[in-house]
Structure formats: C-alpha cells, structure tokens
Amino acid sequence: MTIRTGVIGAGVMGADHAQNLARNIGGASLSVIADIDAERAQASASALGARAVSDPLELIKANDVDAVVIASHDSTHAELVQACLDAGKPVLCEKPLAPTAAEAREVVEAERRVRDDQGRSLVSVGFMRRFDPGHLEVREAIEEGRLGRTLLLHGISRNVSAAPGATSESAVTNSAIHELDSFPWLLDSPITEVAWVPGILSTSEAASGLQDPAFMMMRLGSGVLATLELFLNAGHGYSTQCEVVGEHGTGRFLEPASVAYNADLKSYTQYPQDWRPRFAEAYRRQLQAWIHSLQEGTGSPLASAEDGLRATLAAEAMVASMHNGGAFTPVEQV
Amino acid sequence: MTIRTGVIGAGVMGADHAQNLARNIGGASLSVIADIDAERAQASASALGARAVSDPLELIKANDVDAVVIASHDSTHAELVQACLDAGKPVLCEKPLAPTAAEAREVVEAERRVRDDQGRSLVSVGFMRRFDPGHLEVREAIEEGRLGRTLLLHGISRNVSAAPGATSESAVTNSAIHELDSFPWLLDSPITEVAWVPGILSTSEAASGLQDPAFMMMRLGSGVLATLELFLNAGHGYSTQCEVVGEHGTGRFLEPASVAYNADLKSYTQYPQDWRPRFAEAYRRQLQAWIHSLQEGTGSPLASAEDGLRATLAAEAMVASMHNGGAFTPVEQV
Amino acid sequence: MTIRTGVIGAGVMGADHAQNLARNIGGASLSVIADIDAERAQASASALGARAVSDPLELIKANDVDAVVIASHDSTHAELVQACLDAGKPVLCEKPLAPTAAEAREVVEAERRVRDDQGRSLVSVGFMRRFDPGHLEVREAIEEGRLGRTLLLHGISRNVSAAPGATSESAVTNSAIHELDSFPWLLDSPITEVAWVPGILSTSEAASGLQDPAFMMMRLGSGVLATLELFLNAGHGYSTQCEVVGEHGTGRFLEPASVAYNADLKSYTQYPQDWRPRFAEAYRRQLQAWIHSLQEGTGSPLASAEDGLRATLAAEAMVASMHNGGAFTPVEQV
Amino acid sequence: MTIRTGVIGAGVMGADHAQNLARNIGGASLSVIADIDAERAQASASALGARAVSDPLELIKANDVDAVVIASHDSTHAELVQACLDAGKPVLCEKPLAPTAAEAREVVEAERRVRDDQGRSLVSVGFMRRFDPGHLEVREAIEEGRLGRTLLLHGISRNVSAAPGATSESAVTNSAIHELDSFPWLLDSPITEVAWVPGILSTSEAASGLQDPAFMMMRLGSGVLATLELFLNAGHGYSTQCEVVGEHGTGRFLEPASVAYNADLKSYTQYPQDWRPRFAEAYRRQLQAWIHSLQEGTGSPLASAEDGLRATLAAEAMVASMHNGGAFTPVEQV
Structure with missing residues (x-):
C-alpha cells in the first residue's frame, strides 16, 4: 500500500522532505506541496510530479493525501497539526511541535482525544536525531549495559554561524531543543531540572541579545548530569558531539566523515557547513520509518506529541533559569 | 511510475535486495522472488507481500515484473541475464557478470545487439562500491583535482574468514574483483597489466590451495600503479581501505564507524563481521539509483556489462600472472 | 657545571626523579636519597651510585647537594621547603606546595624574604603538565592567536581507580589541583571563582565520602568559563583531556598513543594504567629545564611558590563551594 | 662517570647532537666540535661551552674526548670511523656507515679485529628509528606475539621535498636505507631479496633521474613480504608509516601529533616539515642509551657496524634490481 503524502512548506527542509517522499522512500508518493509563496510551491511540485497549492488546509483535506508533513514556519505548527487531527490524518510535524508549552499541551490534549x-x-x-546511526548505536550500547550504569553525559553542538535574529532564548528553544529531546531519549529518563550558566564570554560574532557560546546543565530522572556547550557562531564547522560516561566505559558519536585527507601539512577530515549533510541519512530514515509505520498500522517510532511537549517544557525551564541567574530550575513533567 | 521488480535468488544477498525493493526504495515494488529452493523463496516472499516461484524464467517473463535483480549462484548469471535480454527487460546482475571472460563477452555482445x-x-x-560514500568522495576529489595528479593507489581488503572452499584463484575472481572494478572507476582509467606477487607466507587459517594473504599490483592506463593486499582470514575485522596518493595530497576512505568507545584500557571503534553492515548503504543507494534511472528512462549509472567484462578480464590476467611466477601480465581491453 | 642533587622521598615519584637525575638529565648528578624508610632509601641509592640517609635535613645541608627535590609525603612539603630556604638551596617541591593555603602562604612569604x-x-x-608537549602546544596556539580569543575550556581527568581513602575533598586538593594550575597557566589568566556541582551520581566503586565522578566549573580573569569532569574510578583508562574553544577554532590534547592496533573486531589505541607513562616525558623535561635554569642562573621556568599557593587557594575555594551547595565561590588572589 | 664527547660535523644533524650532548643527555659532556668550516664549528662550540677544531683527527685524538659522534658528510664516514678504531675510542656514526658495501665491509672487518x-x-x-617509541612498541608487540605470526609489513615514507640532486639511487641509499635497517630489526629477520618496481609515474617535482614516488618490495628470512612507498616530494608533510600485519591483528605507528585542531571546516593534526621534530625524541633516546652503555661498559644497544653493512648491502641489491628491470635480487648476507 502506497502512502500518498502532502508536504506543507517548500523551504529548505520542506523541499528535502518532498524530494525524499517523491523519490527515495519506499511505499510513499508525493501528491501535493503547499506554500504561502505559490511560486515556490509550484517550482518544487513541478520538479517532483506533484501539484502545488497555497492553502495548507486544502492540502490537509485533499483526497489524495493520506498523511501530512509540516515544515512551514514554527508559528504555524500547532494550528496545522490541529487541522490534521480534525481531518483524522497522520502528521509528521517538524520540531518544535509548538512555540510554547501551552500550545504544545493543547495539541497533546487534542491528540489524546483523537487517540x-x-x-x-x-x-x-521530527526529532530526527533519534534516527542518526551514531545516536542509535550509543543508545543501544547503554540499553545493553555495555558501558555500565550511565553517570554523565557531555554534549557539544556547534554551528558555523547563528541564524539572523538569534537570541539567547531562541538558541535554547530552536537549537538546544534537539538535545532536550535526544538526551532523555538516549538515556530513557526524563529531564527533571535544568540550569543555564550565566556570565560566559561571547564571541564577537554574537548579536546583541545572544549569549554565544552558552553552557547548560540538565539533571535526568536517573540522576545523570548532562552538560551542553551550544555554540552557534563556532565558525570552524557544523558539529554535533556527545559522550556518554558509564561506570565501565564511555561512548561518543563520531563526526561521520567518509574520507581522511593529507595536504598542506595537515591530516584532516572535513566538517559540513550545516546540518543537512550531517543528518541527511537521519532524515531519510525517519521518513522511511514513519511510512513503514503507516503502511503497517503500527505505532509511530518517531518522537510523539508528548515528546514534543516535554522538550518544550524543558526549554521553557531553561529560559526561566537564564532569567533567574542560572539557578537549577525544575521541569514540569508530562 | 512504480517499477515492479522480481528478485532471483533468496540467499543472503537476494533477500536483502528483495527487502529493500519491497520496503526501502522509492518508486519500486516487489512482485516475485524466485529460488530453486521453493521453501526459501516462499519464506522471503510471504514476509514481503510478494509471490514465490521456483523457475527464474517464469519470473523474468511475468507481466508484473518490469525489471529483474539476479542474485543467484554465480554460475547462473550469464544465462539469466541473457533471458532478461530476450525478454527485453532491464536487469541488475550481482557481480560477477559471468564466471569467465568468454561468457561475459557473449553477454556484452548480446546486450549490444539489443541496445x-x-x-x-x-x-x-552490482559493483556496489561505486555507491559507497567514501568511494564517491575520493573519486570526486580526484576529478576535481584536489589531490593533484594521481600517482599511486594502495588498497587493502580484509575479511574475517575466507568462504569455505576458497582458492587463490577464487580470491581473485570473487573478492579482488571488487577492486578490479573500483580502482579503474575511481581513477577513470583502465587496468592495462597486473601482477600477483608469489612466495608470501600464508596464515595457518588458509586452506590448502589458498594463498592468504595475497599481494597484487595493477598498472592503469594513466600510468598509476595500484597495489592491493587481499587477506581473507584476517580475523580482526572486515575492512576495505584505499589511499589515493596524488601530487599534492592523499585521500583515503575511513571505516564508517559511528561511535568511539573507551573501555578496558582501550579507545576503540568496532569493525563489522562482514560486508553487509559495511556496504548496506551502498547497496541501498545502488538500487535506488537503478530504479530512478528506470523511472526516468535515462542510462543506468551502475556498472555496465562492459565494466563487468573488464573486471573479469583483469581477474583472468591476474590468475594468469599467478600461474606464471608473478610476471606483469597484460589485460585485454574491451 | 654539574648540579649535584639530593632527592627526599624514595617512593614511586621520588625514585623516578632520582633515576632521572642520576642517569637521564644533562648537567645533573645525584648525591643523596633520603627516606624515613632507611632500607628503601638504601635500595634506591645503591642502584644509582648515590648514598642514602634517613634524615631529610641532613640531605638538605649536605655539601655535595646543590639543589633538592622533595617527593616525600605531602604533609612534609612546607617544612622541608622552609629548610631548603634556610640553607639557601634551590628546591623543586612536588605538588602540593603545602596541604593548606595558610601553610603555602607562609612558604611564599619566607621565599620572598630570601628572594x-x-x-x-x-x-x-612540580606541576609537570606545564612541560607536557600537548599542553605546551595548546598554550602556544592560544598565545599566537591561532584559535582566536579563547571563550571556553573543557577538561576531563580520568583515572583507573581512586587512591585508597580518597574523599570528595582530596579529589579536589590532590587531583583537580593539576587543572587548577594548568588551566590558568594555559590561558595566562587567574581563576577568580569556582563551583563544584552537587548532586551527581557516583559510581559504585566510589568509597563512602567520595563523590566520583565530580563536575567543577572555574571562571578565569579573562572571562573564560572552564569545566572539569574528574572521574577517579573511571576504570577504562588513565586519560587527561582538554579542549580550548576559541572564536576561530578549537585545540585539544591527544592521548599520546604511539601505535594503533586492529584485533578482535576493534581498531584501538591503548590507555596507560596511570600517570607515569602519560607524563613521563613531562617529568623528564621539567627536571631538565630546572637543571638548565640552575646551571645558567636564570629564573626557574617551573611553577613558582606563588603558583603553588594560587592552586591551593583555588582548591580551598572549590571545597568551600562543595560544602555550600555548589555556589560559585570567589578565589582569593595572590 | 661523565663521558666526554666530541662531535664531528656542525651541520643540522651535528649541531643537534652537540646540543644534546652538552645539555640534555645524562652522563655526557661535550668537549670539542669539529667542522671543515672553522667558523661554523666555532659558532656551535661557543654556544655550548666547547672548543672548536677544523681537523676531525685532532678531535678524535684529543685527551678530553672519550667518545666520538660522526655527523659529517657521508663520504667521510668510513675513514673517520677507522680513525676512531685506531684511537680505540667508541664512535657513533650517522647512517650510512659508508657509501658502499665494500667500504662498510672494511669497517666491519677492522672493527672485528679491534673487538x-x-x-x-x-x-x-645512528639508525635512530630503533629508539622511536612507535617502532619500539610495534617491535615489542611482535616479540610478545600479540599480533600472531607476522605475515606482511607495509611501509610508507614521505618527505615534503627531495634534497637537491636526489636520484633514484640516492633515494634508496640515503632514504630507504632507514627501512632497510628498521624492517629487519622490527621483525628480527634479515632481508634476503629485494625488488624495485619500475614504470611508476613521477611527480612533476621530481628531478631528471629521480623516480619519485618509488615502490619497493623486500622478502625477509622469515618469509614476510615487506612493501615500501618512498615519496620524497610528497609535499603534504613528513610522514613515516608502517603497518605490521599478523595472523591475529595488525599494529601501525601513529604520527606523533600532540594536539588536534578544529578550524576552517577541518578537523586536523599537523605534520612536521621534516624529520627533526618527528624523530627528535628518538635521537635523544639513542644518544642517552649510547652514553649509558659507555658508562656501564655494556654492549651498545644501537645498530652495529654489521647492521650498517647489512643495510648497505640491501640498498645495493635494491639499486641492482632498479637497473635490472625490477627483478627480485638476492641480498648478500653478513
């Protein structure tokens, strides 16, 4: 059974999803692309043999759309997910589920009623890191007890440059939110409190209102302390690192370089400029797993609406710590 | 347009192909699996929603089969490819195209007539290494001239243990044949002569009649010397390595490990036991590229029948060198 | 001019120093070894052509001792350094200079009077890390501005197992004290406040009264935040790591492995069991630099008494933070 | 007992040896430096508190010279070693012992008479690689059987640029001679035959008469095949690599980098420009071991005159292979 899909949002992320669903995902086809920019929608759709619409609700209701991917602006996520729920259609919503925990909670409650x-x-x-081979292998090593009981986790997230308009708050709610989902997922334990360490030097590339780099701490239900360096203007490359420290050993993701070079008195591997090459495989696997679950009528192996709410609650507690001198701040549990 | 496929051979390789075509490849579906072992065919087919046959010719002729994958015993390849040509259907044949150059040449000639x-x-x-990310990146670096003119190439191919019944000759025709295709493909230059260096120690794991490890040399049309260590009973892990040495630098594939561990006084990454995890992504990408080319009616980006013949001719010259004291032996050109 | 030396303490550290001074350091000779265990002193001395005494003061006053190395129990350091000052003889005292800042300050004041x-x-x-090639190269990279302005520093210090009787406090004053010296030395900026993060899981190998691992933070005068994981019972190997994060790039020490192995499905390097192989070269270079400075009458390039006091003051502030819920605690400046 | 030394030759190598003997080697002092360029000798000597002479024989006979280091032009080695033998003084001669095997044999015979x-x-x-930590650890791993029986050895030796006037022959006798000593030393088995593979592309940096890179093969008495890529104009860095392939695993030296950097979309370590940083520690350890053996009257742990002759005989056989179409050529045994 082929799952006929529609993609809302024809930006970088939406175009990638549409391309995958039209060409690279078994059991899927692409029927429609929606974007408020009608030309952009048309350009994407033509190249992939789909049709274009400007109204996302038209896409959601379309008869040849069995399932919906939302990759439009963050501010539209909650409302569009709600429309999918109303239409009774499965939806894969890019992170965040909603800009605020209050809105995310409404989605969760609506979804529970439908469920x-x-x-x-x-x-x-769409917390795609759950489908990254490195994340999966570390999680498996933990589950199998190969590292012993986990005690600490150190994460580093570096971008080449911050998005325009980034603030200390958006750095948490848009970037660190990946770790606020992946850390509890890796360790199978919720984040119970968080702290944002104040008073750090900023790079001269940081905009006014942006603490960059930032350093954060999270405590998990299991007692593990997790730390995170988030550095948006790191310049030297896009890099997602994580080391899990267990009683008997540690495991850390490797940057997925395919080739090592020798040149110019250096032995080196190359960093990607951004997240797309780094997580291209994770995005594809996430879509494939989602389509499989729809074909088979089994539960989705992706992050759930509750997971989306949890990450948003942790992000809001982190921002509260930021505004409160860096104190450890409890995270509301779902 | 969905390409409906049939897979001949339900062994390890055929089952992987069938699984991919049924579930993980965009634009493909799986209609039939054929195997002389009817039960094995049935088991694979049932799990994937396909039907089973025992006669491969029935599969080739089936109305719901647009394209065929051959993963049966090497000895059947040439004949089955011929049947696909007779039926006018595209076919992806696992390497080798034929056990001998003479048979491979017949296939090439038949295919040229159809073409x-x-x-x-x-x-x-199915020389899947052409779709391995490391191979592709090294090839691109060479093409773009980032390493300068290529001068040397060093390859290492290590398995954990040799297949039962392996001989010095089959080590060339079944294992080294991958490099006999990938080296000229990487450098875009044909192999013109080869030498098999005699008189090397064998591991005690080597069967009678098997020189293991073996060391081979190849000259390419561009003048490049390529060397290859082939070690089937290496024991320590499945490993495919290659360093291209250019005037301005070198590039080498990295073993694609996702995680680095610390334990037991070691900092380590893990080797796979065999080729399946190492090249799973290459196999999937190869199938996807093949299906795309069929959907679009463009030429196949996979290795061609001529490429299959070239590799077999190089393998036969290598075996001739082996039987002739290790002398450099010319390779017949296609 | 040969510098004739005496070594106080014939334990592991003292025996290493004695061996180096007798055999491996240009411009040095070894005259005497002192240990309260007369047999141990005699055993070491005989093997190295030196004489043994049990009274360290006799060693300090000996006519054939131009300079003294103190490697006896920590509790004796301050008093013995004072005796060297009284005798007007240069002394290299193993860290810590004194168990408490009060005692260290007395030494500093006495030394200033002599000076x-x-x-x-x-x-x-003897903060030997200042002579470790990795530390020196990172420091040079910072000084030369190759990484841009330094923003963060992440340190990890792991031992295979904690010394018997280790406590959370001694973990700071005996182990973390290395970083409390090396971090400000690397960045050429003093530690101004410190925090010891409470509430972390301990390994089951930790003794009662020992928080292990521990996580600490330091702010430096330059504004840099430094973090430190200290894990005494890490089990998997002795490891000293540090990454300096600058505006334009990062630099981190590599574990100094000489050989990479492939075996047992692993590609690995080996960790040492303890600090001796890891820092053997740093210890030798430290002694050689000290002897050179004595030969040439130039100032010692080693850590000074003030440096010893500074590290002890930082350690005491860290212990105060530990006993005060983890609050950032100011460090008294020298 | 201090060993008073004299160093013949005040070029790069001689100046390094002199500096070490004067300052960094326990048990040694430096009395005299000789160089045919009197000013160069004087400059070196003044800085190190030694005296300068222009006549090396004067140095050899000097009363305050117990042992001699020869680092003058290769063409003078045999004659000066002979003078040391005549004077009954221990001598450490830089490689090669002599430019030809005939001369080296004369030295060996003269030395045997004195012995x-x-x-x-x-x-x-001075085959200093025998004191390189990586070489030593690999040799130990082989001796202890940790890799199983050795089957193959792959070496790579790359320089940034060839010395002026380098020829295919001098590349063997001056550069590859290091491996012609270190390979049999690593495996404790003599080289019995060698082959120089003809017909390889040269880099455009290679001078007329210089095959660069070159590829060589060696068979050892144990049956092991060793291969060597020698690339003098490699440009990308000075690099000495070697992988020993055993039945149960492999071991290879790591380039001894102390720091890993992230910058400019690269994760990298740096290569040295030449052999001096790469082997500085090996040179120091070699001198120290030599001085210890002289102090203790034990046999020298360095390469012997016979070892020097063996390497020269292998080099001459390699050149003979070069001039004979690349045939395997037997090496005369000592």
Missing part, C-alpha cells in the same frame, strides 16, 4: 476515539496516535515530531 | 535495436542498455552489474 | 635578600627565587613546584 | 683484541665493540650506527 482515545480511534485507538491510534496521529502525531509524530 | 542497437532499442537504443537503451539493459544490463547493470 | 629579596639574594635576588633569586629558590622554590619551584 | 677481538679488546673484547668490546666500538662502532654504533
């Missing part, structure tokens, strides 16, 4: 009625969960959230 | 009539090439050969 | 009288500084402290 | 008379061997040859 109660129909016995299945319709909402998945 | 002349219909204007398209129907035969692709 | 004022004689115009030279007599006391060096 | 017979006095019961000790006076001549050591």
Whole structure:
C-alpha cells in the first residue's frame, strides 16, 4: 500500500522532505506541496510530479493525501497539526511541535482525544536525531549495559554561524531543543531540572541579545548530569558531539566523515557547513520509518506529541533559569 | 511510475535486495522472488507481500515484473541475464557478470545487439562500491583535482574468514574483483597489466590451495600503479581501505564507524563481521539509483556489462600472472 | 657545571626523579636519597651510585647537594621547603606546595624574604603538565592567536581507580589541583571563582565520602568559563583531556598513543594504567629545564611558590563551594 | 662517570647532537666540535661551552674526548670511523656507515679485529628509528606475539621535498636505507631479496633521474613480504608509516601529533616539515642509551657496524634490481 503524502512548506527542509517522499522512500508518493509563496510551491511540485497549492488546509483535506508533513514556519505548527487531527490524518510535524508549552499541551490534549476515539496516535515530531546511526548505536550500547550504569553525559553542538535574529532564548528553544529531546531519549529518563550558566564570554560574532557560546546543565530522572556547550557562531564547522560516561566505559558519536585527507601539512577530515549533510541519512530514515509505520498500522517510532511537549517544557525551564541567574530550575513533567 | 521488480535468488544477498525493493526504495515494488529452493523463496516472499516461484524464467517473463535483480549462484548469471535480454527487460546482475571472460563477452555482445535495436542498455552489474560514500568522495576529489595528479593507489581488503572452499584463484575472481572494478572507476582509467606477487607466507587459517594473504599490483592506463593486499582470514575485522596518493595530497576512505568507545584500557571503534553492515548503504543507494534511472528512462549509472567484462578480464590476467611466477601480465581491453 | 642533587622521598615519584637525575638529565648528578624508610632509601641509592640517609635535613645541608627535590609525603612539603630556604638551596617541591593555603602562604612569604635578600627565587613546584608537549602546544596556539580569543575550556581527568581513602575533598586538593594550575597557566589568566556541582551520581566503586565522578566549573580573569569532569574510578583508562574553544577554532590534547592496533573486531589505541607513562616525558623535561635554569642562573621556568599557593587557594575555594551547595565561590588572589 | 664527547660535523644533524650532548643527555659532556668550516664549528662550540677544531683527527685524538659522534658528510664516514678504531675510542656514526658495501665491509672487518683484541665493540650506527617509541612498541608487540605470526609489513615514507640532486639511487641509499635497517630489526629477520618496481609515474617535482614516488618490495628470512612507498616530494608533510600485519591483528605507528585542531571546516593534526621534530625524541633516546652503555661498559644497544653493512648491502641489491628491470635480487648476507 502506497502512502500518498502532502508536504506543507517548500523551504529548505520542506523541499528535502518532498524530494525524499517523491523519490527515495519506499511505499510513499508525493501528491501535493503547499506554500504561502505559490511560486515556490509550484517550482518544487513541478520538479517532483506533484501539484502545488497555497492553502495548507486544502492540502490537509485533499483526497489524495493520506498523511501530512509540516515544515512551514514554527508559528504555524500547532494550528496545522490541529487541522490534521480534525481531518483524522497522520502528521509528521517538524520540531518544535509548538512555540510554547501551552500550545504544545493543547495539541497533546487534542491528540489524546483523537487517540482515545480511534485507538491510534496521529502525531509524530521530527526529532530526527533519534534516527542518526551514531545516536542509535550509543543508545543501544547503554540499553545493553555495555558501558555500565550511565553517570554523565557531555554534549557539544556547534554551528558555523547563528541564524539572523538569534537570541539567547531562541538558541535554547530552536537549537538546544534537539538535545532536550535526544538526551532523555538516549538515556530513557526524563529531564527533571535544568540550569543555564550565566556570565560566559561571547564571541564577537554574537548579536546583541545572544549569549554565544552558552553552557547548560540538565539533571535526568536517573540522576545523570548532562552538560551542553551550544555554540552557534563556532565558525570552524557544523558539529554535533556527545559522550556518554558509564561506570565501565564511555561512548561518543563520531563526526561521520567518509574520507581522511593529507595536504598542506595537515591530516584532516572535513566538517559540513550545516546540518543537512550531517543528518541527511537521519532524515531519510525517519521518513522511511514513519511510512513503514503507516503502511503497517503500527505505532509511530518517531518522537510523539508528548515528546514534543516535554522538550518544550524543558526549554521553557531553561529560559526561566537564564532569567533567574542560572539557578537549577525544575521541569514540569508530562 | 512504480517499477515492479522480481528478485532471483533468496540467499543472503537476494533477500536483502528483495527487502529493500519491497520496503526501502522509492518508486519500486516487489512482485516475485524466485529460488530453486521453493521453501526459501516462499519464506522471503510471504514476509514481503510478494509471490514465490521456483523457475527464474517464469519470473523474468511475468507481466508484473518490469525489471529483474539476479542474485543467484554465480554460475547462473550469464544465462539469466541473457533471458532478461530476450525478454527485453532491464536487469541488475550481482557481480560477477559471468564466471569467465568468454561468457561475459557473449553477454556484452548480446546486450549490444539489443541496445542497437532499442537504443537503451539493459544490463547493470552490482559493483556496489561505486555507491559507497567514501568511494564517491575520493573519486570526486580526484576529478576535481584536489589531490593533484594521481600517482599511486594502495588498497587493502580484509575479511574475517575466507568462504569455505576458497582458492587463490577464487580470491581473485570473487573478492579482488571488487577492486578490479573500483580502482579503474575511481581513477577513470583502465587496468592495462597486473601482477600477483608469489612466495608470501600464508596464515595457518588458509586452506590448502589458498594463498592468504595475497599481494597484487595493477598498472592503469594513466600510468598509476595500484597495489592491493587481499587477506581473507584476517580475523580482526572486515575492512576495505584505499589511499589515493596524488601530487599534492592523499585521500583515503575511513571505516564508517559511528561511535568511539573507551573501555578496558582501550579507545576503540568496532569493525563489522562482514560486508553487509559495511556496504548496506551502498547497496541501498545502488538500487535506488537503478530504479530512478528506470523511472526516468535515462542510462543506468551502475556498472555496465562492459565494466563487468573488464573486471573479469583483469581477474583472468591476474590468475594468469599467478600461474606464471608473478610476471606483469597484460589485460585485454574491451 | 654539574648540579649535584639530593632527592627526599624514595617512593614511586621520588625514585623516578632520582633515576632521572642520576642517569637521564644533562648537567645533573645525584648525591643523596633520603627516606624515613632507611632500607628503601638504601635500595634506591645503591642502584644509582648515590648514598642514602634517613634524615631529610641532613640531605638538605649536605655539601655535595646543590639543589633538592622533595617527593616525600605531602604533609612534609612546607617544612622541608622552609629548610631548603634556610640553607639557601634551590628546591623543586612536588605538588602540593603545602596541604593548606595558610601553610603555602607562609612558604611564599619566607621565599620572598630570601628572594629579596639574594635576588633569586629558590622554590619551584612540580606541576609537570606545564612541560607536557600537548599542553605546551595548546598554550602556544592560544598565545599566537591561532584559535582566536579563547571563550571556553573543557577538561576531563580520568583515572583507573581512586587512591585508597580518597574523599570528595582530596579529589579536589590532590587531583583537580593539576587543572587548577594548568588551566590558568594555559590561558595566562587567574581563576577568580569556582563551583563544584552537587548532586551527581557516583559510581559504585566510589568509597563512602567520595563523590566520583565530580563536575567543577572555574571562571578565569579573562572571562573564560572552564569545566572539569574528574572521574577517579573511571576504570577504562588513565586519560587527561582538554579542549580550548576559541572564536576561530578549537585545540585539544591527544592521548599520546604511539601505535594503533586492529584485533578482535576493534581498531584501538591503548590507555596507560596511570600517570607515569602519560607524563613521563613531562617529568623528564621539567627536571631538565630546572637543571638548565640552575646551571645558567636564570629564573626557574617551573611553577613558582606563588603558583603553588594560587592552586591551593583555588582548591580551598572549590571545597568551600562543595560544602555550600555548589555556589560559585570567589578565589582569593595572590 | 661523565663521558666526554666530541662531535664531528656542525651541520643540522651535528649541531643537534652537540646540543644534546652538552645539555640534555645524562652522563655526557661535550668537549670539542669539529667542522671543515672553522667558523661554523666555532659558532656551535661557543654556544655550548666547547672548543672548536677544523681537523676531525685532532678531535678524535684529543685527551678530553672519550667518545666520538660522526655527523659529517657521508663520504667521510668510513675513514673517520677507522680513525676512531685506531684511537680505540667508541664512535657513533650517522647512517650510512659508508657509501658502499665494500667500504662498510672494511669497517666491519677492522672493527672485528679491534673487538677481538679488546673484547668490546666500538662502532654504533645512528639508525635512530630503533629508539622511536612507535617502532619500539610495534617491535615489542611482535616479540610478545600479540599480533600472531607476522605475515606482511607495509611501509610508507614521505618527505615534503627531495634534497637537491636526489636520484633514484640516492633515494634508496640515503632514504630507504632507514627501512632497510628498521624492517629487519622490527621483525628480527634479515632481508634476503629485494625488488624495485619500475614504470611508476613521477611527480612533476621530481628531478631528471629521480623516480619519485618509488615502490619497493623486500622478502625477509622469515618469509614476510615487506612493501615500501618512498615519496620524497610528497609535499603534504613528513610522514613515516608502517603497518605490521599478523595472523591475529595488525599494529601501525601513529604520527606523533600532540594536539588536534578544529578550524576552517577541518578537523586536523599537523605534520612536521621534516624529520627533526618527528624523530627528535628518538635521537635523544639513542644518544642517552649510547652514553649509558659507555658508562656501564655494556654492549651498545644501537645498530652495529654489521647492521650498517647489512643495510648497505640491501640498498645495493635494491639499486641492482632498479637497473635490472625490477627483478627480485638476492641480498648478500653478513
């Protein structure tokens, strides 16, 4: 059974999803692309043999759309997910599920009502790191006890340059939110409190209102302390690192370089400029796993609406710590 | 347009192909699996929603089979490819195209006749390394001149243990044949002569009649010397390495480890036991590229029948060198 | 001019120093070894052609001792350094200079009086990391501005197992004290406040009263935040790591492995069991630099008594933070 | 007992040896430096508190010279070693012992006569790789059987640029001679035959008469095949690599980088420009071991005159292979 999909948002992320669904995902086809910029929608759709619309609600209701991917502006996520719920259609919403925990909670509650009625969960959230080979292998090593009981986790997230308009708050809610989902997922334990360490030097590339780099701490239910350096203007490359420290050993992701070079008195591997090459495989696997689950009627193996809410709650607690001198701040549990 | 496929051979390799075509390749579906072992065919087919047959010719002729994958015993390849040509259907044949150059040449000639009539090439050969990210990146670096003019190439191919019944000759025709295809492909230059260095120690794991490890040399049309250590009973892990040495630098594939561990006084990455995890991504990408080319009616980006013949001719010259004291032996050109 | 030396303490560290001074350091000779265990002193001395005494003061006063190395129990350091000052002899005292800042301050003051009288500084402290090639290269990269302005520093210090009787406090004053010296030395900026993060899981190998691992933070005068994971029972190997994060790039020490192995499905390098192989070269270079400075009458390039006091003051502030819920605690400046 | 030394040759190598003997080697002092360029000798000597002479024979005969280091032009080595033998003084001669095997054999025979008379061997040859930590660890791993029986050895030797006037022959006798000593030393088995593979592309940096890179093969008495890429104009860095392939695993030297950098979209370590930083530690350890052996009257642990002859015989066989179409050529045994 082929799952006919529609993609809302024809920006970088939406175009990638559309391309994958049209060409590289078994069991999927692409019917429609929606974008408020009608030309952009048309350009994407033509290249992929799909049709274009400007109204996302038209896409959601279309008869030849069995499932929806939302990759439009963050501010539209909650409303569009709600429309999918109303239409009874499965939806994969890019992170964040909603800009605020209050809105995310409304989505979760709406989704639970649908789930109660129909016995299945319709909402998945695009925390694609859950499908990155390095993340998966570390998680498996932890589950199998190969490292012993986990004690600490150190994360580093570096971008080449911050998005225009980035603030200390958006650095948490848009960037660190990946770790606020992946850390508890890796360790199978919720984040219970967080702290944002104040008073750090900023790079001269940081805009006014942006603390960059930032350093954060999280405590998990299991007692593990997790630390995170988030550096948006790191310049030297896009890099996602994580080391899990267990009683008997440690495991850390490797940057997925395919080739080592020798030149100019250096032995080197290359960093990507941004997240797309780094996580291209994770995005593809996430879409494939989602389509498989829809074909088979099994539960989605992706992050759930609750997971999306949890990450947003942790992000809001982190921002509260930021505004409160860096104190450890409890995270509301779902 | 969905390409409906059939897979001949339900062994390890065929089952992987079938699984991919049924589930993980965009634009493909799986209609039939054929195996002389009817039960094995049935088991694979049932799990994937396909039907099973025992006669491969029935599969080739089936109306719901647009394209065929051959993963049966090497000895059947040439004949089955011929049947696909007779049926006018595109075929992806696992390497080798044929056990001997003479048979491979017959396939090439038959395929040329069909191609002349219909204007398209129907035969692709499964030299999947051409779709491995490391191979592709090294090839691109060479093409772009980033390493300067290529001067040397060093390859290492190590398996954990040799297949039962392996001989010095089969080590060339079944294992080294990958490099006999990938080296000229990497450098875009044909192999013109080869030498098999005699008189090397064998591991005690080597069977009678098997020189293991073996050391080979190849000259390419560009003048490059390529060397290859082939060690089937290496024991320590499955490993495919290659360093290209250019005037201005070198590039080498990295073993694609996702995680680095610290434990037991060691800092380590893990080797796979065999080729499946190492090249799983290359196999998937090869199938996807093949399906795309069929959907779009463009030429196949996979190795061609001529490429299959070239590798077999190089392998036969290597075996001739082996039987002739290790002298450099010319390779017949296609 | 050969510098004739005496070594106080014939334990592991003292025996290494004695061996180096007797055999491996240009311009040095070894005259005497002192240990309260007369047999141990005699055993070491005989093997190296030196004489043994049990009274360290006898060694300090000996006519054939131009300079003294103190490697006896920590509790004796301050008093013995004072005796060297009284004798007007240069002394290299193993870290810590004194168990408490109060005692260290007395030494500093006494040393300043001697220095004022004689115009030279007599006391060096054995913070050998200042002579480790990795530390030196990172420091040079910072000084030359190759990484841009430094923003963050992440350190990791792991031992295989904690010394018997280790406590959370001794982990700071005996182990983390290395970083409390090396971090400000690397960045040429003093530590101004410190925090010891409470509430971390301990390994089951940790003794009662020992938080292990521990996580600490330091702010430096330059504004840099430094973090440190200290894990005494890490089990998997002795490892000293540090990454300096600058505006334009990062630099981190590599574990100094000489050989990479492939075996047992692993590609690995080996960790040492303890600090001796890791820092053997740093210890030798430190002694050689000290002897050179004595031969040439130039100032000692080793850590000074003031440096020893500074590290001890930072350690005491860290312990105060530990006993005060983890609050950032100011460090008294020298 | 301090060993008073004299160094013949005040070029790069001689100046390094002199500096080490004067300052960094326990048990040694430097009395005299000789160089045919009197000013150069004087400059070196003044800085190190030694005296300068222009006549090397004057140095050899000097009363305050117990042992001699020869680092003058290769063409003078044999004659000066002979003078040391005549004077009954231990000598460390830089490689090669002599430019030809015939001359090297004369030295060996003269040294045997002295040895017979006095019961000790006076001549050591400066094959410093025997004191490189990576070489030593690989040798130990082989001896202890950790890799199983050795089957193959792959070496790579790359320089940034060839010395002026380098020829294909001098590349063997001056550069590859290091491997012609270190490979049999690593495996404790002599080289029995060698082959120089003809017909390889040269870099455009290669001078007329210089095959660069070159590829060589060696068979050892144990049956092991060793291969060597020698690339003098490699440009990308000075690099000495070697992988020993055993039945149960492999071991290879790591380039001894102390720091890993992230910058400019690269994760990298740096290569040295030449051999001096790469082997500085090996040179120092070699000198120290030599001085210890002289102090203790034990046999020298350095390469012997016979070792020097063996390497020269292998080099001459390699050149013979070069001039004979690349045939395997037997090496005369000592």
